Amino acid sequence: AAYTIVDQETCIACGACGATAPELFDYNDEGIAFAILDENKGLTEVPEDLEEDLEDAGEGCPTDSIKISSNPFICTPEKTL
Ligand code: F3S
Secondary structure, eight states: OOEEEEOTTTOOOOOHHHHHOTTTEEEOTTSOEEETTTTTOOOSOOOGGGHHHHHHHHHHOTTOOEEEESSOOOSOTTOOO
């Protein structure tokens, strides 16, 4: 299983993630990315067929802002939109 969340403190709105994984990442009005699945809560399991896109997006983010875990992101400070 994989879960993902964008650390919006470090995202520089470069836009790579949404290009790589358009079903997983979108941007807010400031261009800062968020995980589409559950509005950046990181509690919804990424569908298996999107896990490869997720890994590519994670590797492609210049600031390592895409956090990926095999567990849900519960009680993390990154849990904001
Ligand atoms: Fe931000 Fe990284 Fe995406 S900087 S816009 S999370 S590729």
